[in-house]
Amino acid sequence: MLSNLSNRAGARAVLVWDAPTRLFHWLLVALIAISWTTGSLGNDWLRYHFWSGYAILTLVLFRIVWGVIGGTHARFANFVRGIPSALHHARELLRPGPTSDVGHNAVGGWMVVMLLLVLLVQTTTGLFADDDIVTTGPLGDLVSSSTRARLTTLHKYNFELIQILAGLHILAVLAFLVVKRQNLIGAMISGRKRGLAPSVGDAARAHPALAAAALLGAAAVVAGIVNLGPYLAR
Secondary structure: OHHHHHOOOOOOOEEOOOHHHHHHHHHHHHHHHHHHHHHHHOHHHHHHHHHHHHHHHHHHHHHHHHHHHOOHHHOHHHHOOOHHHHHHHHHHHOOOOOOOOOOOOHHHHHHHHHHHHHHHHHHHHHOOOEOOOOOEOOOHHHOOHHHHHHHHHHHHHHHHHHHHHHHHHHHHHHHHHHOOOOOHHHHHHHOEEOOOOOOOOOOOOOOHHHHHHHHHHHHHHHHHHHHHHHHHOO
16 A cells, blocks of 8 residues: 555656665664663663664664765765755645655755764763663763763653654654655665656665675774773773
8 A cells, every 4th residue: 555655657666775774774763662662671671772772873883984985865965955955845845746856855864864963972871871770881980970970861861852853753754655645664665766757767776795894894893882991991
């Protein structure tokens, strides 16, 4: 049913989202859900909460790098635009029919940037967080107890901001599905979007080795931070 909403006569599907971008998106969704659940349960579940946080930080660092070297529509230069472009897109949303954007539109592009920033804040503060019982982040001992308490508070309130942004993102996707008849959910699964102009061709080819190198590099950075922190605190 969802795919039928965007399957119009003569519509053609082209590859827009490369595989690393799609994997990043869905892994991030799963990990945020895991972090939320394990953080709420507390106690022994906090171990998994930290592991999930490390994985999220790895993904965020990867996405920042991929925003420079990734497929065409994964690059920040392709979708981070100025206020005039955002206003133009906002006016386009009020008109019937699908939008003309191939990748992220100007408003959606800034949403991506905001989500990456708040996730970076969340995972960074989590490295210093303290539950005031037995669990402290791997960098917690590098700062004073008062600083650790402030960072823990920021960590808690920042997650509420993440929830708000995630909710707005979901509402926008549903609005596009119902109002604009564009299935963004299916596009982020298959990588392909329908109804694009005939002149638009596949532009999301990404080299797997390049993506793997970026991911391994991000994982190495996070592993270094997590494992070296306790030694620096001695």
